[in-house]
Structure formats: C-alpha cells, structure tokens
Amino acid sequence: MAQDYPVDQARPRRRGRKLLIGLFVLLLLLAGLLVVADRVAVGVAERMIGDRVRQEIAKQGAQSAPPEVEVGGTPFLTQVLDGRYQRITINLRDVQASVEGDAVRLPVLDVTARNVRASLDTLRTGQGDVVADTVNGAGTISYESLAALLNRPGLTLGEQNGKLTVKAPADILGQKLTISGTADVTVADNGAVALRFNDLDAAGLPNLPLARAFLSNYxxxxSIDVPLPELPFQLAVREVRPLPEGLAVTADAKNVPINSAG
Incomplete structure (x- = not known):
C-alpha cells in the first residue's frame, strides 16, 4: 500500500535548494566585485607608475610619448598585500634626448621589471624603497638618427645578413662613385655604441694609392662612438645588434630602486 508523504516535507527541500542557489549567486557576485576591484586597483597603480616614469624622463632632459604601463600577475590585490609584484612592463615610444648637442632617437624602449618589492605602507605614504630584483630593457636606435650623426650627405645605413651596412656617394679623384660596405658594432667601455667601418669599397675605384687612401680616411x-641618452632604472647596455628596423639595444640591471629611477 503506497504511503503518501506530507506535502510540507517537500517544501524544506525546495527551500534548501533555493538557499543553495542564492548562496551560489551571491558568491558569483562577490567574485565579480573582487575581480572588478582588482582591475580598478591595477589601473590606479599603472597610472601612478606612468606619472612617475614621465617625471623621471623629464628630469633627464628627454622626451617620449606617454608611457604605457602594465602590471602583470594576478590577482593584483594579493600582490599588494604580499608587497611583491611579479612583473611591471613599461613601454616608451619616440624617446628623444640631446646628447652632446646631437639628437639621438629611440623609436622603441621597452622596460620590464621583475620581482618588484614594495610594502603596502610605502605605496600608501610614498616613503620607503621600491626595489626590483631585475630590470631588462630593449630599445631600437633608428638608422636615420645614426646617419644624421655621421653627417655625410647622401649616406644611408641599413642591415644585411646581420651586419650594419653603409652606402654613400663620393667624388674620388674626379669620379662620382658609390661607397658601400659594412661595420663592426660593439658596446664601448663607456656604454656608447661603437661603429667601426673596416670593409669599404667602391665599384670603379681607380687602382691608385691615393684612391685607396681616400677610402681609408672616409x-x-x-667610425665613431655613438653616445646614448641616459637610460632609466640604471640600465647598462650589454649588446647591440643590427636589425632591419634599426640597431637593437639590450640592457639590464639588478637590485634597482624603481622609485628613484635614473
């Protein structure tokens, strides 16, 4: 004989399911609010860092487009409480500075700071140290700005097979010829970019000592040392490589105080 259960016994189960659904929805809402708060905090931090970088660039007598800052690692608020940030990336465009009277332009300068240590109290008061374990920089020197420094009419620079190339018109012993060749590119002891043109030639060059002497003197x-603008965050140049878009400059530094850059 079938047994009928009271209707009111099913109601608590339905109310229990509704309660669980309500709690689940509430947790989703809280999680969403935390994500929103986390992203808002990231935006505030990125703007503050961008303002500081802009100030430091101005102090060095340089100019650039507004810095693009990205704070990496999630969640951000957990990093704030821990006082350690995984990665901060700063992208600078059209960096220009006057070095010994000559204009040096870096179309791109990307800086990445890793394992940045900053206490919550330091962020709140602006007092104290903000230190990055490592900072890496990658920039590009345009060939146009290098050619302007060499100050030879018609001279152009470029890249071929990983080498820095040069072409320039010249009047050699009454003949209009085109000089071409390659250069060795290294980092000088003072951090400048050393250009050494050791392999130049010119089609149709007369086989005369005077013509060869002209080419050697040219x-x-x-062949010069190109002084670079002072790089932020104590970055020291380690390597320079010719690329199609310009000379790629690689720099790094360790244990860098971010809040006193340059």
Whole structure:
C-alpha cells in the first residue's frame, strides 16, 4: 500500500535548494566585485607608475610619448598585500634626448621589471624603497638618427645578413662613385655604441694609392662612438645588434630602486 508523504516535507527541500542557489549567486557576485576591484586597483597603480616614469624622463632632459604601463600577475590585490609584484612592463615610444648637442632617437624602449618589492605602507605614504630584483630593457636606435650623426650627405645605413651596412656617394679623384660596405658594432667601455667601418669599397675605384687612401680616411671619419641618452632604472647596455628596423639595444640591471629611477 503506497504511503503518501506530507506535502510540507517537500517544501524544506525546495527551500534548501533555493538557499543553495542564492548562496551560489551571491558568491558569483562577490567574485565579480573582487575581480572588478582588482582591475580598478591595477589601473590606479599603472597610472601612478606612468606619472612617475614621465617625471623621471623629464628630469633627464628627454622626451617620449606617454608611457604605457602594465602590471602583470594576478590577482593584483594579493600582490599588494604580499608587497611583491611579479612583473611591471613599461613601454616608451619616440624617446628623444640631446646628447652632446646631437639628437639621438629611440623609436622603441621597452622596460620590464621583475620581482618588484614594495610594502603596502610605502605605496600608501610614498616613503620607503621600491626595489626590483631585475630590470631588462630593449630599445631600437633608428638608422636615420645614426646617419644624421655621421653627417655625410647622401649616406644611408641599413642591415644585411646581420651586419650594419653603409652606402654613400663620393667624388674620388674626379669620379662620382658609390661607397658601400659594412661595420663592426660593439658596446664601448663607456656604454656608447661603437661603429667601426673596416670593409669599404667602391665599384670603379681607380687602382691608385691615393684612391685607396681616400677610402681609408672616409672609413675612419664615419667610425665613431655613438653616445646614448641616459637610460632609466640604471640600465647598462650589454649588446647591440643590427636589425632591419634599426640597431637593437639590450640592457639590464639588478637590485634597482624603481622609485628613484635614473
């Protein structure tokens, strides 16, 4: 004989399911609010860092487009409480500075700071140290700005097979010829970019000592040390490589105080 259960016994189960659904929805809402709060905090931090970087660039007598800052690692608020940030990336565009009277332009300068240590009290008061374990920089020097420094009419620079190339018109012993060749590119002891043109030639060059001497003197005249603008965050240049878009400069630094850059 079938047994009928009271209707009011099913109601608590339905109310229990409604309660669980309500709690689940509430948790989703809280999680969403935390995500929103986390992203808002990231935006505030990125703007503050961007303002500081802009101030430091101005102090160095340089100019650039507004810095693009990205604070990496999630969740951000957990990093704030821990006082350690995984990664901060700063992208600078059209960096220009006057070095010894000559204009040096870096179309791109990307800086990445890793394992940045900053206490919550330091962020709140602005007092104290903000230190990055490592900072890496990657920039590009345009060939146009290098050619302007060499100050030879018609001279152009470029890249071929990983080498820095040069072409320039010249009047050699009454003949209009085109000089071409390659250069060795290294980092000088003072951090400048050393250009050494040791392999120059010109099609149709007369086989005369005077013509060869002209070519040798021309190579020496364009072999210079290119001074770079002071890089932020104590970055020291380690490597320079010719690329199609310009000379790629790689720099790094360790244990860098971010809040006193440059």
């Amino acid at each position: 190579a020496k005249s364009i």
